[in-house]
Amino acid sequence: MAKTKKRKHIPGGWQDWMTDRVLRGAIWCALRLPLRARLWLMGRLIRHVVAPLAGYRDRAMDNLAHVWPEMGMLDRRRLADLVADNAGRTMIDNYDVKGLMRRMAKAAIRGDGLTAVEQAHSEGRPVLFVTGHFGNFEAPRAALVARGYQIGGLYRPMSNPFFNAHYAANMHALSDPVFEQGRRGTMGLIRHIREGGMGVLLFDVYDSAGVPIDFMGQPAPTLTSAADIALKTGALLVPFFGIRKEDGISFDVVFEEPVAHGDPVEMMCEVTSRLEARIHAHPEQWFWIHRRWKPKRQRKRAAAKMGP
Template identity: 75%
Template sequence: MSRPDEKKRPAARRSPARDRASDLAIRGLIRAALALPLRPRLALMGRTMRALSPALGWQDRAMANLAHVWPDMAPDDQRRIARAVADNAGRTMIENYDPAGLVTRMRDAPVRGDGLPAVEAARAEGRPVLFVTGHYGNFEAPRAALVARGYRIGGLYRPMANPFFNAHYAANMHALSDPVFEQGRRGTMGLLRHIRDGGMGVLLFDVYDSAGVPIDFLGQPAPTLLSAAEIALRTDALMVPFFGIRRPDGMSFDAVFEAPIPHGEPRAMMEDATRRLEARIEADPGQWFWIHRRWKPGRQARRQRKRTAASMGP
């Protein structure tokens, strides 16, 4: 949740013509890929995003993030992981643009983990469940696996800057399972009401937000919102980490539901969620979205200097 008193930078002026042109290009690529059978479709999108990654700045950003948290990693290893990240991003994008197909694929996918019995018991009792996860593997795969088994799973999404692209992106989110809410105070309250009424929902917590508290992530402080823990506490919802882990074939997944995070102090709960995500990343770093500006160390340093100066007074 954003702080109501937080000053926000004015949004950069966008060009509607450029946004429209970008959206048409993206729509064309998506349409062409969806016309292919599944295996060549995923391979095409993986290759395309690997090829575009350097021009988009993704490769440099991923390598910079890797150097930030693992400074001893060789550049060749950074580059290999960055290429795997781009490949996974391309595959994930086109998978999520075929929600019906993803649900069908996940119907018979392995669903396991220490948290699964608790989720099933909560469903039987009508107790709410809040799933938490990060941009790892395909984060929609476990949701699709539950939808295929008759669950209704809501969610919260961050809108895209390009309004033309956002229109079909949001529609696609709704197509998998409603209710889905746009990130912001109104959307968060909508998700809160859905959970409080005994529903189930998903929150991704691994993005930078200046309103977050610094929690070490892979050894470096990363501002992290406490919203997921706060919602779980306010609604008495189970807080269950889940992960859609892509298998080596590049097509199939394991949907893993981990043991619920015990209720307690919100920061401690989010630290627990962060440790769960870290373990997955360390097991296979190429499946996490290193393209995100997760840490922004320069911005964090500037904010800390301002806080220090303010505390010292005139």
């Protein structure tokens, strides 16, 4: 039997519009519920409605098969559903900016890099935090902002243009300056860091201009932007993670030991290794719904470079 060809997703098409309408309505309703009910509702909505509708479940299962081919279909489905649940909880966490900051003001923060961060803050020295789409990646930023820090950032626009409009506005609400990824945004972040500021970058997204670095055992093009900015500005490069606890509500906030300055690719290999360790410990908390590897595209690009 011939294999059914998957319908190509068109950014800005009806699927994106419908997904955004569902999410906007759910966010509005959920923010009027108590915290525990709100998180439960959004976790279930993304898990059972949005993820299947938007193709996130299939994408997560494909990525899991790419990295762990020995994992059975049922285990991949179960893990993909847990990933969607965490994504839903993270979304509504971050749409309640004031509430998240109140929660994180009381949260314990720890890690080998915390002392270095506190000292840099007191001395007005630059710090660039780096993390991945893991747990709630805004929780550590909120914890610092709630303690009087100003943490800028660089974000990659969402592929869904309808959703991106309010997603970007919400990022600005937590702490400015926030810049859209691109040459102009990168220069803005560099100026902020160079002047003694603090900022955060999420590095675990596919970019064809990146350097192939093994991620979870498979090559993944990775930009060296975080290392490059740290080297240009003299900033500490500090990995941090907001790890969701078993209650599904609270977080462990960990600031890891700063990555030593050196070769940019080696620095990003170290950053990647730090994230991998967190994923192995909590695989359900990384956003497997991202197109991190794009193996077919990588093969095509490699073949094109080799020529006829």
